[in-house]
Amino acid sequence: MEIKFNGQWREFPDDSTVIEVLDAVGASRQGVAVAVNGEVVRRGDWAAAVVPKGANFDVLTAVQGG
């Protein structure tokens, strides 16, 4: 299935969970937050949360900023 990962369409196995998506792209699990379709997915739910086909999946972290 296709997911829009950080703004770019990418292919993932059907019914991937949040953790499986993070692992598939090699994203860190520390110091990051995940939003699926504009809603926060709490860290404790990552293993169980299945990402819907076509979802906007964003991984965010801290950068330098005022």
Next chain:
Amino acid sequence: MDDLIIGSHKYSSRLIIGTGGAANLEVLERALVASGTELTTVALRRADAEGGSGVLELLRRLDIQLLPNTAGCRTAAEAVLTAQLAREALDTDLVKLEVHADDRTLLPDPIETLEAAERLVADGFTVFAYTNDDPVLALRLEEAGCAAVMPLGAPIGTGLGIRNPHNIELIVARASVPVVLDAGIGTASDATLAMELGCAAVLLSTAVTRAADPERMAAAMRAAVEAGYLARGAGRVPQRFWAHASSPPR
């Protein structure tokens, strides 16, 4: 100096530093150490965005607390989502609420800011609200439950100093939460003035990170904030029109 208390957090430094604008992490580290700050702002961006690596590690190594901001947000809804993501990523209840009206001025949007503040307070955040130097709005933000109100001295990054000192004094006179002067600081005397006006702390980034010598300017800001705090506590003499001899008359 007495401790600065914001919400349930306590700091011995009254200088809060923004990390934006530093040429690299080495420069930033030297400036942060020289500033003596215990709290610094960070922004939240996509994890693959440039500049995403290293700053977290640096701040943790220096044992500096994180104050994630919502810079770049235009609406209350965006700011609330960004704050929730920051809490999830960084494991902190602190948020510097910023909702900008436009890119040209980066002025805070008062209506969206107030709405976001109400929602974030209800969601358990310790909200530092970036605001215009409007005494009425500052009070409304305090009433909404913000832990600190942060009026601007001048627009972000301008270095114009405190354009309306009287408004800052009005805010300080009525606020019961700490007032943190945020934005517009250009040089050390601006930071001193903020503290002399009664602000509890100063938040700045550009003045240090884009100075020719960030480390030295950070040290200057540290001394400036301390000087202003001491002077405010000491009580300045009244300003007079005519001379008043300090030596005894003949």
